[in-house]
Amino acid sequence: xxxxxxxxxxxxxxxxxxxxxxxxxxxxxxxxxxxxxxxxxxxxxxxxxxxxxxxxxxxxxxxxxxxxxxxxxxxxxxxxxxxxxxxxxxxxxxxxxxxxxxxxxxxxxxxxxxxxxxxxxxxxxxxxxxxxxxxxxxxxxxxxxxxxxxxxxxxxxxxxxxxxxxxxxxxxxxxxxxxxxxxxxxxxxxxxxxxxxxxxxxxxxxxxxxxxxxxxxxxxxxxxxxxxxxxxxxxxxxxxxxxxxxxxxxxxxxxxxxxxxxxxxxxxxxxxxxxxxxxxxxxxxxxxxxxxxxxxxxxxxxxxxxxxxxxxxxxxx
Amino acid sequence: xxxxxxxxxxxxxxxxxxxxxxxxxxxxxxxxxxxxxxxxxxxxxxxxxxxxxxxxxxxxxxxxxxxxxxxxxxxxxxxxxxxxxxxxxxxxxxxxxxxxxxxxxxxxxxxxxxxxxxxxxxxxxxxxxxxxxxxxxxxxxxxxxxxxxxxxxxxxxxxxxxxxxxxxxxxxxxxxxxxxxxxxxxxxxxxxxxxxxxxxxxxxxxxxxxxxxxxxxxxxxxxxxxxxxxxxxxxxxxxxxxxxxxxxxxxxxxxxxxxxxxxxxxxxxxxxxxxxxxxxxxxxxxxxxxxxxxxxxxxxxxxxxxxxxxxxxxxxxxxxxxxxxxxxxxxxxxxxxxxxxxxxxxxxxxxxxxxxxxxxxxxxxxxxxxxxxxxxxxxxxxxxxxxxxxxxxxxxxxxxxxxxxxxxxxxxxx
Numbered sequence: 001x002x003x004x005x006x007x008x009x010x011x012x013x014x015x016x017x018x019x020x021x022x023x024x025x026x027x028x029x030x031x032x033x034x035x036x037x038x039x040x041x042x043x044x045x046x047x048x049x050x051x052x053x054x055x056x057x058x059x060x061x062x063x064x065x066x067x068x069x070x071x072x073x074x075x076x077x078x079x080x081x082x083x084x085x086x087x088x089x090x091x092x093x094x095x096x097x098x099x100x101x102x103x104x105x106x107x108x109x110x111x112x113x114x115x116x117x118x119x120x121x122x123x124x125x126x127x128x129x130x131x132x133x134x135x136x137x138x139x140x141x142x143x144x145x146x147x148x149x150x151x152x153x154x155x156x157x158x159x160x161x162x163x164x165x166x167x168x169x170x171x172x173x174x175x176x177x178x179x180x181x182x183x184x185x186x187x188x189x190x191x192x193x194x195x196x197x198x199x200x201x202x203x204x205x206x207x208x209x210x211x212x213x214x215x216x217x218x219x220x221x222x223x224x225x226x227x228x229x230x231x232x233x234x235x236x237x238x239x240x241x242x243x244x245x246x247x248x249x250x251x252x253x254x255x256x257x258x259x260x261x262x263x264x265x266x267x268x269x270x271x272x273x274x275x276x277x278x279x280x281x282x283x284x285x286x287x288x289x290x291x292x293x294x295x296x297x298x299x300x301x302x303x304x305x306x307x308x309x310x311x312x313x314x315x316x317x
Numbered sequence: 318x319x320x321x322x323x324x325x326x327x328x329x330x331x332x333x334x335x336x337x338x339x340x341x342x343x344x345x346x347x348x349x350x351x352x353x354x355x356x357x358x359x360x361x362x363x364x365x366x367x368x369x370x371x372x373x374x375x376x377x378x379x380x381x382x383x384x385x386x387x388x389x390x391x392x393x394x395x396x397x398x399x400x401x402x403x404x405x406x407x408x409x410x411x412x413x414x415x416x417x418x419x420x421x422x423x424x425x426x427x428x429x430x431x432x433x434x435x436x437x438x439x440x441x442x443x444x445x446x447x448x449x450x451x452x453x454x455x456x457x458x459x460x461x462x463x464x465x466x467x468x469x470x471x472x473x474x475x476x477x478x479x480x481x482x483x484x485x486x487x488x489x490x491x492x493x494x495x496x497x498x499x500x501x502x503x504x505x506x507x508x509x510x511x512x513x514x515x516x517x518x519x520x521x522x523x524x525x526x527x528x529x530x531x532x533x534x535x536x537x538x539x540x541x542x543x544x545x546x547x548x549x550x551x552x553x554x555x556x557x558x559x560x561x562x563x564x565x566x567x568x569x570x571x572x573x574x575x576x577x578x579x580x581x582x583x584x585x586x587x588x589x590x591x592x593x594x595x596x597x598x599x600x601x602x603x604x605x606x607x608x609x610x611x612x613x614x615x616x617x618x619x620x621x622x623x624x625x626x627x628x629x630x631x632x633x634x635x636x637x638x639x640x641x642x643x644x645x646x647x648x649x650x651x652x653x654x655x656x657x658x659x660x661x662x663x664x665x666x667x668x669x670x671x672x673x674x675x676x677x678x679x680x681x682x683x684x685x686x687x688x689x690x691x692x693x694x695x696x697x698x699x700x701x702x703x704x705x706x707x708x709x710x711x712x713x714x715x716x717x718x719x720x721x722x723x724x725x726x727x728x729x730x731x
Contacts, residue, residue: 006415007462008403008511009325009404010404011412013515016416038370041324053412053413055416068420072419076460076461078460078508086495089499089503091499095495096488100488103486107484112547114540115504115543119547120573121572121573123575124630127668145522148522176524177523179527244579246341248579250529251528251580252389252390255385256385257379257383258345258378306721306725309703312704316705
């Protein structure tokens with residue numbers, strides 16, 4: 001039972017797709033390989049599939065599978081073990097009811113779960129995560145999930161962080177989960193008179209009601225323009241700072257450069273404006289190992305907090 | 318494609334190191350990889366470029382051309398590093414037998430090795446040595462693709478009936494959506510991704526914020542550790558710690574501690590020789606050997622659970638923990654009418670500590686832990702509000718004050 005095996009490889013997947021189709025030209029096969037595998041894969045697969053592997057037959061430049069059936073794979077042992085593990089996760093109920101979980105558990109009764117959530121401790125996860133067992137929460141989650149797939153416009157009522165009750169028409173674009181917050185949020189677009197006005201994020205736990213408008217958004221959804229700000233920081237190697245910073249900020253789009261002489265690394269990080277405060281406090285958590293260099297406005301945000309902190313020291317000492 | 322270059326790889330470990338360097342650091346140039354051969358570097362770089370396409374970024378630094386894997390992990394539907402798992406090399410026999418066997422074998426219709434050999438010859442006009450076919454059949458039985466049973470004195474084979482469609486039945490869409498979510502958020506998400514690929518599906522529903530996609534590169538290590546925890550086994554680990562020095566450690570794995578904020582993951586182990594719990598970073602472990610069952614496993618587990626309440630993150634403190642419990646007391650200025658969210662933050666992020674109002678707009682966070690130095694980064698997120706920081710670990714207290722003084726200079730605060 002291997003995690004890294006050729007049976008899951010992109011090459012096998014591409015070949016399987018080719019063998020599922022009829023009357024393909026070489027161009028068609030290259031197109032499939034480019035879709036299913038990587039940029040140089042067709043250079044390897046094409047000469048072999050057409051000749052050496054004897055998986056297709058050729059007639060006047062048209063290729064057909066030599067197999068009798070469309071290739072289909074059963075679930076492998078490791079795949080069944082993974083499914084058995086994830087259905088015991090509390091978040092599985094957001095997708096499937098208890099009766100389906102019982103049916104799956106029965107079908108997989110001889111299968112050992114691949115892992116158990118009890119063997120993991122997410123030690124810095126926030127303690128006020130969503131209640132995934134709340135029936136209303138589950139209902140709203142499912143309505144939104146389906147609306148994302150169908151591009152359905154919903155009328156969503158929710159309580160804002162400032163305790164205002166808001167009702168508006170939204171097009172849910174994606175569901176976003178944060179393992180740190182243990183919360184789901186709806187990334188959506190405000191829709192007014194059939195036109196997208198702006199992007200908006202709603203915590204599912206704050207939703208109080210959802211009404212189906214019966215309308216769908218037919219047009220293409222404009223790209224989210226939220227990620228357009230950047231901050232430049234300098235990190236020193238002191239207290240393993242560079243390694244700590246690089247891993248913690250690995251998820252951000254960034255450009256980095258290391259100066260051997262100073263032992264310092266500079267990084268320009270791109271971030272969403274809505275996450276600015278979170279980014280600021282994360283950068284401050286590095287203390288003097290990290291300096292925010294620019295833009296001046298962002299540097300001043302840090303400066304103001306340090307100034308306030310120094311004022312406390314002056315008063316107390 | 319030159320004769321010697323292939324997108325496919327036999328061994329995941331070497332690629333794991335290169336991908337990690339390109340993704341985490343992104344500032345290394347060709348010359349930084351001189352400890353390995355430059356030819357190897359060129360091949361690895363070309364491979365990773367081929368797998369990851371648009372995620373590869375080039376930039377020029379004083380040291381030369383830098384290559385990095387760059388993406389905003391909260392905006393991607395599929396972890397691009399999964400592609401490394403989809404590149405295992407194979408032989409001509411492997412791919413031929415794969416497609417011939419899944420074509421010839423049916424569910425519920427068992428046939429013998431001789432029949433399989435004959436049918437491959439009849440239908441595909443290729444003669445395989447039965448021994449080669451038997452080896453592939455045995456491999457596929459282990460993978461769960463093929464099942465076998467005894468018929469008379471010999472074995473007969475059929476395709477496993479456990480297809481996704483059969484398992485999911487009428488609930489296929491719901492279960493597929495569940496797999497879309499867990500393929501990007503659960504341990505070993507790559508397996509969910511394999512299922513989606515075989516169904517010709519993509520995750521089009523979920524994004525993961527605070528997403529450490531690099532964790533997938535440690536999945537082989539994690540899998541062995543999960544297996545050992547479940548089996549209550551000892552393990553032998555080859556570990557390269559902070560100093561990159563190779564050590565071999567025999568220990569008892571207890572639990573995986575994951576930081577959702579710093580991206581670090583640890584295995585907490587009990588080491589009989591050191592008579593204590595310690596934390597080893599998963600990305601520093603090169604290999605895991607599962608050894609014999611530990612008969613006293615449950616005793617150590619109980620001990621771990623008793624100790625874990627004093628653990629802020631991963632540190633189990635000094636050698637004699639009971640004598641080494643440290644406290645931290647942080648007094649903060651919070652506008653209780655307009656800044657309730659800060660009080661909420663203290664409560665939801667403060668783990669086993671307590672929050673108490675001690676005066677008008679003044680709150681105190683108090684906690685007892687094995688090693689309060691672990692709290693330092695968190696404490697600094699409250700910079701600008703900390704009236705006083707007290708601890709019996711004077712080093713932590715002093716370091717906080719000196720750090721703020723350094724920042725005062727750094728930001729030219731008078």
